[in-house]
Amino acid sequence: xxxxxxxxxxxxxxxxxxERLIHLLVTLFFAVFALVFxxxxxxxxxxLPIFFIxxxxxxxxxxxxxxxxxxxxxxxKIYDKMQEKVKNIE
Numbered sequence: 001x002x003x004x005x006x007x008x009x010x011x012x013x014x015x016x017x018x019e020r021l022i023h024l025l026v027t028l029f030f031a032v033f034a035l036v037f038x039x040x041x042x043x044x045x046x047x048l049p050i051f052f053i054x055x056x057x058x059x060x061x062x063x064x065x066x067x068x069x070x071x072x073x074x075x076x077k078i079y080d081k082m083q084e085k086v087k088n089i090e
Contacts, residue, residue, distance in 0.1 A: 012075065
C-alpha cells in the first residue's frame, strides 16, 4: 500500500461524490415535479397518472441515492484505514 494507492482511492471517492450530487439534484427535480403534478391532479384528474409515474421514478431514485451514500461512507472508512496503514509503514 503506497501513497499513490491512497491518491487513487481519493480520486474515486471524488467521482462518487460528484455522482451523488448529480443524483441528489435529479431526485429533487423529480420530487418538485411530482408535487406540481399532484397539485395539478387536484384540479384535473388527467394529471394524476403522470404524478404516479413520477412517484415511482422518485422512489427508485431515492433508493439509488441511498445506495450511493452508503458506498461513499464505506469508501471513507477504507480511505481512513489505508491512511493509517500508510502512516504505519513510513
